[in-house]
Amino acid sequence: MSGIYIHIPFCKTRCSYCDFFKSTKLLYREQYIEKLLEELRDRRHFFGSRKNNLQTIYFGGGTPSLFSEKSIDNILNTISKNFPVADNAEITLEVNPDDLSPEYLKALRKTGINRLSIGVQSFYDVDLQKMGRRHDAMQSRRSLEWVFQTGFENVGIDLIYGLPWSDGSTFLSNLDILSNYPVQHLSAYHLTIEPGTQFGKLKRQNRLSEPDDSESEKIFWALHDKAAEMGFEHYEISNFCRNGLYSRHNTAYWDNVPYLGAGPAAHSFDGTKRYWNKSDLNQYIKQGFSAGISCETLTLKDRFNEYLMLRLRTSKGMNVDEVKKNFESYWNRIEPDINKWIQKEFLEKSDGYIYGTRKGWFVIDAIIEDLFILE
Amino acid sequence: MKNIRNFCIIAHIDHGKSTLADRLLERTKTVTDRELLEQTLDSMDLERERGITIKSHAIQMQYPKGDEIYTLNLIDTPGHVDFSYEVSRSIASCEGALLIVDATQGIQAQTISNLYQAVDHDLTIVPVLNKMDMESAMPEEVEDQIIDLIGCDRSDIIRASGKTGMGAEEILDAIVERIPPPVGDPGAPLQALIFDSVFNNFRGIIAYFKVMNGEIRKGDKVKFVNTGRQYEADEIGVLKLGMVPRDMLSTGDVGYIISGIKTSKEVKVGDTITHVARPCSKAISGFEEVKPMVFAGVYPIDTDDYEDLRAAIEKLQLNDASLTFQPESSVALGFGFRCGFLGMLHMEIVQERLDREFDMDVITTVPNVPYLVYTKQGEVLEVHNPSGLPEPTVIDHVEEPYIRAQIISRSDFIGPIMTLCLSKRGELVNQHYLTADRVELSFDMPLAEIVFDFYDKLKSISKGYASFDYYTTGYRTSKLARLDVLLNGEPVDALSTLTHTDNAYPLGRRMCEKLKELIPRQQFDVAIQAAIGSKIIARETVKALRKDVTAKCYGGDITRKRKLLEKQKKGKKRMKQVGNVEVPQKAFLAVLKLD
Ligand SMILES: Nc1nc2c(ncn2[C@@H]2O[C@H](COP(=O)(O)OP(=O)(O)OP(=O)(O)O)[C@@H](O)[C@H]2O)c(=O)[nH]1
Ligand code: SF4
Ligand SMILES: [Mg+2]
Numbered sequence: 002m003s004g005i006y007i008h009i010p011f012c013k014t015r016c017s018y019c020d021f022f023k024s025t026k027l028l029y030r031e032q033y034i035e036k037l038l039e040e041l042r043d044r045r046h047f048f049g050s051r052k053n054n055l056q057t058i059y060f061g062g063g064t065p066s067l068f069s070e071k072s073i074d075n076i077l078n079t080i081s082k083n084f085p086v087a088d089n090a091e092i093t094l095e096v097n098p099d100d101l102s103p104e105y106l107k108a109l110r111k112t113g114i115n116r117l118s119i120g121v122q123s124f125y126d127v128d129l130q131k132m133g134r135r136h137d138a139m140q141s142r143r144s145l146e147w148v149f150q151t152g153f154e155n156v157g158i159d160l161i162y163g164l165p166w167s168d169g170s171t172f173l174s175n176l177d178i179l180s181n182y183p184v185q186h187l188s189a190y191h192l193t194i195e196p197g198t199q200f201g202k203l204k205r206q207n208r209l210s211e212p213d214d215s216e217s218e219k220i221f222w223a224l225h226d227k228a229a230e231m232g233f234e235h236y237e238i239s240n241f242c243r244n245g246l247y248s249r250h251n252t253a254y255w256d257n258v259p260y261l262g263a264g265p266a267a268h269s270f271d272g273t274k275r276y277w278n279k280s281d282l283n284q285y286i287k288q289g290f291s292a293g294i295s296c297e298t299l300t301l302k303d304r305f306n307e308y309l310m311l312r313l314r315t316s317k318g319m320n321v322d323e324v325k326k327n328f329e330s331y332w333n334r335i336e337p338d339i340n341k342w343i344q345k346e347f348l349e350k351s352d353g354y355i356y357g358t359r360k361g362w363f364v365i366d367a368i369i370e371d372l373f374i375l376e
Numbered sequence: 377m378k379n380i381r382n383f384c385i386i387a388h389i390d391h392g393k394s395t396l397a398d399r400l401l402e403r404t405k406t407v408t409d410r411e412l413l414e415q416t417l418d419s420m421d422l423e424r425e426r427g428i429t430i431k432s433h434a435i436q437m438q439y440p441k442g443d444e445i446y447t448l449n450l451i452d453t454p455g456h457v458d459f460s461y462e463v464s465r466s467i468a469s470c471e472g473a474l475l476i477v478d479a480t481q482g483i484q485a486q487t488i489s490n491l492y493q494a495v496d497h498d499l500t501i502v503p504v505l506n507k508m509d510m511e512s513a514m515p516e517e518v519e520d521q522i523i524d525l526i527g528c529d530r531s532d533i534i535r536a537s538g539k540t541g542m543g544a545e546e547i548l549d550a551i552v553e554r555i556p557p558p559v560g561d562p563g564a565p566l567q568a569l570i571f572d573s574v575f576n577n578f579r580g581i582i583a584y585f586k587v588m589n590g591e592i593r594k595g596d597k598v599k600f601v602n603t604g605r606q607y608e609a610d611e612i613g614v615l616k617l618g619m620v621p622r623d624m625l626s627t628g629d630v631g632y633i634i635s636g637i638k639t640s641k642e643v644k645v646g647d648t649i650t651h652v653a654r655p656c657s658k659a660i661s662g663f664e665e666v667k668p669m670v671f672a673g674v675y676p677i678d679t680d681d682y683e684d685l686r687a688a689i690e691k692l693q694l695n696d697a698s699l700t701f702q703p704e705s706s707v708a709l710g711f712g713f714r715c716g717f718l719g720m721l722h723m724e725i726v727q728e729r730l731d732r733e734f735d736m737d738v739i740t741t742v743p744n745v746p747y748l749v750y751t752k753q754g755e756v757l758e759v760h761n762p763s764g765l766p767e768p769t770v771i772d773h774v775e776e777p778y779i780r781a782q783i784i785s786r787s788d789f790i791g792p793i794m795t796l797c798l799s800k801r802g803e804l805v806n807q808h809y810l811t812a813d814r815v816e817l818s819f820d821m822p823l824a825e826i827v828f829d830f831y832d833k834l835k836s837i838s839k840g841y842a843s844f845d846y847y848t849t850g851y852r853t854s855k856l857a858r859l860d861v862l863l864n865g866e867p868v869d870a871l872s873t874l875t876h877t878d879n880a881y882p883l884g885r886r887m888c889e890k891l892k893e894l895i896p897r898q899q900f901d902v903a904i905q906a907a908i909g910s911k912i913i914a915r916e917t918v919k920a921l922r923k924d925v926t927a928k929c930y931g932g933d934i935t936r937k938r939k940l941l942e943k944q945k946k947g948k949k950r951m952k953q954v955g956n957v958e959v960p961q962k963a964f965l966a967v968l969k970l971d
Contacts, residue, residue, distance in 0.1 A: 213919070214897075214920060215920075254934065268934070268935070275935050303935075303938065306938050307938050310934070310938055311934065347899060364899045366941065368899065373945050375946060
C-alpha cells in the first residue's frame with residue numbers, strides 16, 4: 002500500500018485567509034511540469050522493491066484545476082510508467098468551481114481522475130467575496146450539477162466555518178444547499194487567521210477577529226449533528242463522509258502508509274524516514290527537487306507521537322492492542338494519563354479503542370500534547 | 377597611626393565608584409595591570425554583571441608622598457537601599473569619604489542619605505566629580521549642587537574620570553592631606569568594629585574589622601561582645617588584593633580575622649571584637665540586629681528538589697547572614713521555605729543566585745512585610761505570611777512597618793511623584809529644593825507599599841530621573857486583610873496576599889485581570905476569583921482552549937504539527953499544576969507588576 006501526492010503550487014490570485022505555499026505566476030506552469038515529471042521518474046524506487054501497489058494519487062494545491070487535462074494526463078502517465086498503480090486506485094483532483102466546465106470535466110474523467118474535491122468553502126456570496134475567493138455561489142452550484150452529470154460519483158467539497166462576520170445558523174444552512182447533491186465527502190475546516198495573510202493584516206489592525214471559542218465549539222457540534230442527520234459519518238475531526246467513502250488518501254496518512262509527495266513543499270514518508278521538499282518554486286524549476294530535499298529519520302518516539310496525534314483526531318481513535326504491540330514502553334508511560342483523561346470524561350474507551358468524547362474531541366490537540374512523550 | 381587614612385566612597389549606583397577605585401589601585405600599584413580586571417573590587421560574577429557592589433570589601437594601598445609612605449584603606453560599600461545598615465557600619469570605620477558624583481547626572485537620593493550618615497559620623501568629605509570625559513558632563517551645575525549640599529569651596533571639588541584616569545593623583549593627595557588619621561588609644565583594651573564578613577569555602581567565615589582602640593595579635597583569645605562568643609585569632613592580616621597575614625594590628629588598622637567560625641550567623645556586622653582577658657568596658661555603639669523586612673515563600677518547581685533547595689539556601693546563608701529561612705508548606709506548591717530578605721533587591725539577588733550558582737528553578741511567592749498582630753488576649757505575634765494571620769475575631773489590632781522615604785527628582789516631576797506616594801498611603805514630611813530644579817521629597821510610608829510595584833512606577837513617572845532611598849522608622853497601626861485567590865473554586869494559598877483593607881478591592885480586581893493574562897488557556901474554563909474571607913470581590917474567566925484542532929493540515933505535513941505540539945508541551949513543563957490548572961511560574965509574582 003502506498004500513495005502519491007502531487008503538489009500544484011499555483012493559484013490565479015491569493016485568497017485572503019491562505020498562507021499555503023503557492024505562486025500566482027502561472028507563466029511557469031510548463032517548466033514546472035517538466036521538473037515534476039523528472040522528480041517522479043527520479044524517485045521511482047522510493048517505495049523500495051516491495052510490491053507496493055499505489056492505492057491513491059492526490060493532486061492538491063494550490064489549484065490543480067488550473068492545469069489542462071493534457072497536463073494532468075501527462076503526470077498520470079508518468080506515474081503509471083514508474084509506479085505500479087492499483088486498478089481501483091483512488092485518484093483525486095482538487096478543483097475550484099471557477100475552473101470547471103462540462104468539457105473540462107469530461108476530459109478529466111478520461112485521464113483517470115475518479116474523485117473530485119471541490120473548493121466550495123461557502124454557498125454565500127458575501128462569504129466568498131470577503132474570503133477573496135474567485136468564484137461565486139452560482140458557479141459552485143453549477144459546478145456540482147456538471148460534476149454529477151459528467152458521471153463523477155466520488156465527490157467531496159470543502160467548507161470553512163468560524164467566519165467572523167457570519168454566524169452558526171448561516172454556516173449550517175450551507176448543508177441544506179449541499180443536501181441537494183449526492184456529495185459523498187465533506188471537509189469542514191475552522192478559519193484560522195494566519196499572520197502572513199490579508200486576514201492576518203486585518204487582525205493586526207483590529208479589524209477582524211476569530212469568533213469566540215465557545216461559539217466555534219457550538220458550530221462544530223451542530224455541524225456534527227446536522228451532518229449525521231444527512232447520513233454523514235464524522236470520521237475525523239475535519240472530515241465527514243457518506244457510504245463509507247472516506248478519503249482513502251488522507252486515511253493513509255493516519256495509518257502510517259508510505260507516501261511520496263512531489264513538488265515544492267511536499268512531504269514524503271517511506272515507512273521510517275520523513276522527507277520534505279524545500280518550499281521554493283524558483284529553485285524547484287531551476288534545479289529540480291534534489292536541490293532542496295531534506296530528510297529526517299523518525300525515532301520510535303516521533304512515530305509514537307505522530308500515531309497518537311493522527312489517531313486521536315479520528316472518531317474511531319486508537320486501538321489499544323495495536324499501541325501496546327508497537328509502542329509497549331511508551332504505552333506504559335502514558336496509560337495513567339490516558340486514565341486521567343478518561344476519568345475527566347475527555348476520552349473514552351470501548352471495544353479496545355480510545356477516542357475523544359463530545360467534551361474532549363474539540364480540544365483533542367491539548368490532550369494529545371499532554372500525552373506526548375518528550376524524551 | 378599618623379600615616380593611616382581610612383576612607384569609603386559614597387556614590388549612587390553606576391556613578392563610577394568601582395571604576396574610579398580601580399584607578400586608585402592602579403596609581404598606588406596595589407594591583408598589576410594584569411590583575412586589574414575591570415572593576416577589581418566587585419568579585420562576585422553577579423555584581424560584575426549588575427554593576428552593583430553588593431557586598432562591601434576593603435583593600436589597602438600604599439601611597440608615597442613627600443618623605444612618607446601612607447597606608448590608605450579603602451572600604452567599599454554596597455550601593456543599594458536594602459544594604460543601608462552595612463553602609464552605616466562601613467562609614468563608622470572611616471575618617472573620611474570620597475563623595476563621587478556623576479557629572480552627567482548630579483546628586484541622587486542614595487548619595488544624600490549616605491552622605492548624611494557620613495556627616496553624622498564626622499567624616500571628612502572629599503567631593504569628586506566623575507565622568508568628566510563625557511560630553512554630557514555638566515560640571516558647573518553639579519558643582520553647585522555639591523556646594524549647596526556640603527558647603528565646600530568650589531576649589532575643593534576634584535574633577536576626575538574613572539575612564540581616562542584624570543584626577544586620580546589629585547584624589548590620592550586629597551585623601552592624605554584632607555582626611556585626618558584615625559584616633560584612638562593603642563594602649564587601651566582592644567575594641568575592633570566588624571563592618572563586614574565573607575564566607576570562604578576553605579577557611580570559613582572571615583570577618584573584616586577596624587581597630588578602634590588597642591591592638592590585636594595572632595593567637596589572641598578574643599570575644600565578640602554582642603554574640604558573647606569566644607574564639608582564637610587563628611590568623612589576622614590586612615587586605616590587599618588577597619589576604620596578607622600579619623602578627624599584629626594596631627589602632628587605626630583595617631584588617632581581617634579568621635577564627636574557625638563556621639556560619640555567618642555568628643558574625644554580626646556592627647559587633648565589637650575585644651580580648652577575653654582584658655575586655656573593653658563597652659561595645660562600640662550603633663550595633664543593630666539586622667532584621668529581614670520582606671518575606672516570601674521560595675519553592676522548588678520540581679517538588680523532588682526540596683532537599684537540594686534547602687542545601688542551596690543554607691550555602692547562600694553562609695555568606696549572607698541577612699537571609700533567613702524556615703520551612704513552610706503550601707497546598708499549591710508543596711514544601712518550600714519562608715525566606716526573609718532585607719528588601720526587594722536582596723530578594724531578587726537571592727533568587728538569581730539560586731538560579732545561577734545552584735541551578736535551582738524556584739517559584740517565589742508574593743512577598744509581604746512583617747506585621748505585628750496584637751490579639752485580644754494581649755499577645756503580640758509577628759506574622760510573616762498570609763496563612764499566619766489569625767482569625768479576625770481574635771485580633772485586637774495590627775501594626776505594620778513604616779519607612780521614611782527620600783526621593784530626589786527634577787522638580788517638574790513633583791506632581792506625579794506626590795500623586796504616586798499619596799496613593800501609596802504616603803504622608804509628605806518635607807520638601808526641600810536642592811537647587812532651583814532639583815527637589816528632595818520625604819514621605820512617611822508603609823513599607824508594604826514599596827513592595828508592590830513602587831520602584832517601577834516611580835521610574836516610569838519620572839522617566840528614570842527620580843532616585844529613591846528609605847530607612848525603616850518603626851510600626852504603626854494598620855487595617856489588614858488577607859486577600860485570597862481561587863482557581864476554579866480552590867483557594868491557591870501561594871497566591872494569597874496580606875494587604876491594607878483600602879487596597880483589597882482594587883488589588884483583587886487587578887490580580888484577577890493579570891492572572892487572566894498569564895494563565896494559558898486549558899481544556900476547560902478556568903475561573904479566577906479574588907476573595908476576602910468568604911466574600912468574592914473580583915472574578916475573571918480564562919476561556920477553554922478550543923479550536924486549533926480544526927485548522928487544515930496540508931499535504932502530509934504531519935511532522936510540523938507534531939513538532940509544534942511537542943514545543944508547546946516543553947513550554948508547559950515550567951508550569952506548576954495547581955489543582956487541575958497549569959499555572960506558569962511568573963503568575964505567582966504577578967501582583968508585583970500590575971500595570
Ligand atoms: N565615560 C565614563 N564612564 C565611566 C566613568 N566611570 C565609570 N564609568 C562607567 O559607568 C558605569 C558604572 O561604573 P561603575 O564603576 O560600575 O559604577 P559603581 O558606582 O561602582 O556602580 P555600583 O557598584 O553599581 O554602585 C560603567 O559602565 C563604567 O564603565 C567615567 O569616568 N567616564
Ligand atoms: S485557491 Fe486554495 S491554495 Fe489557492 S490561494 Fe485560495 S485557498 Fe490558497
Ligand atoms: Mg561597583
